[in-house]
Amino acid sequence: MSDYVIETRQLTKIYGDQTAVNAVNLHVKKGSVYGLLGRNGAGKTTIMKMILGLTSVTSGEIDVFGQNVKGREKKVFPRIGAIIETPGFYPNLTGTENLEIFSKLRGTAEPNAVKNALEVVGLPYKDKKLFSKYSLGMKQRLGIANAILHDPELLILDEPTNGLDPIGIAEMRKFIKDLSVEQGKTVLISSHILSEIAMLADDIGIVDHGALLEESSMKELEKKNSKYILLQVSDVFKASLILERQFQLKDYSVQDDQTLRLYDTSLDMGAVNKALMMQNIAVISSQLCNDTLEDYFKKITGGEGIA
Template structure:
């Protein structure tokens, strides 16, 4: 059985009478990179802050590393590294001193871990530079380095690539993949850059107006966003026979109103059109269709269904 790193049951956080999020049931298993998707104000940051103890829950339950007892959860939180919202630094102090202060606050013995995390995030040659002089991308890397002090097993990152140039985004993506694959770090990450999240995460949770409306794996997302040839014909039954016998594929679906989804021949729709035409079938429309993560996310929060 796969180890569950985080499980929440009906987790709710309210500020006075306003819900930041409510009745969140989330499960993150060991080794996953969980992409947390939602608009500004949807409740992502509040949820993450509640998990790490920066905000108190209103109701519901949190289980960390299999522990649900409050005292044991506090101990389990030592196994978590987090970067939530913008990383906080002493701007006039060096990268090294910022990390050393953070190390002391966390009660981590020995300074050797500092160079280790700096090497990990590619900032070793910037260790004596003042934090305030770092670029936006380097500041985010320093924030991740702080989160990685103590070798956490679970990393929680809120918008870690926000405001970073494309090259910096690639570097952070590769860093997180490396942490996940080589060190087995489980990651919960939110981002507005959905295309980038698609290249990193292997499961997803979509939150809208404080409610988790869907959880799905990368495989399930790919199936729902699978590209296909959308074909509208005058005779769907005859067309199905032609596709099977002439094009030698059964990789298609028959839809209502004389429409067909064909998952092959994406690069050669003309071949499909010609085969149908030779059989006397009128092709009213043929085009490549399908969705990316951003389109799927947009439909999900609007309550629309996949076509």
């Protein structure tokens, strides 16, 4: 049996003549937070809706908890909690009253379900405030509380930080992390903001124009964050020999026949320039570069980037 809580094979959704999701192979590991990253219209919500059976699958397959969902929906869906669209809460009831209703509708067995769920998201139990008086942050929290009422093993959260202020975002991040680390839940979360996903996710999938362009661990991706000196010289071969011998440089790469990348940014470039010139090697340019994850995403999504 596979270790994945969600695995899709060639998952595809076509609306009319538009391919919204194109042959996506998603791999969400048990206990991990998996971030789906992509700009608006990339296909994130459609992927989530297909996993949750909220829209039909055009072609491809979805496994959840190690088995094909098809024909097993009644067994699988109660084990998932989700926020896709803002749940229809009643404005003239309190948060607790709203959750009591949803809890009854869903037949949640645990008597303290509402109290526990509110506690996880940091909302007061049996408090008098009506939903209509809630701030956006409180509404989003109540949405999450509603999604975890029945203690699901898997959470699917579509842009849960949308519209929140930085403090709200940080709080949201904290309890999603807690749900994963302390309660061992698996979380699939989407966002169009790179920095949000980067701080939260263990693994990340980059979606663009319906396709999953890359799937990787956050650790692996962080290696794309790098600082280096880009050194352009008349003779790369001779220059690298001098750098190795006189400056004990080992960590560098040759970009082309005129350019070196030196990963030790503490090098004394004045001394390097002098040493190269003494050997009749012309230094055409030298500059400090800083490649960020942002640059990398721009590169792979071909242009405007994501955030």
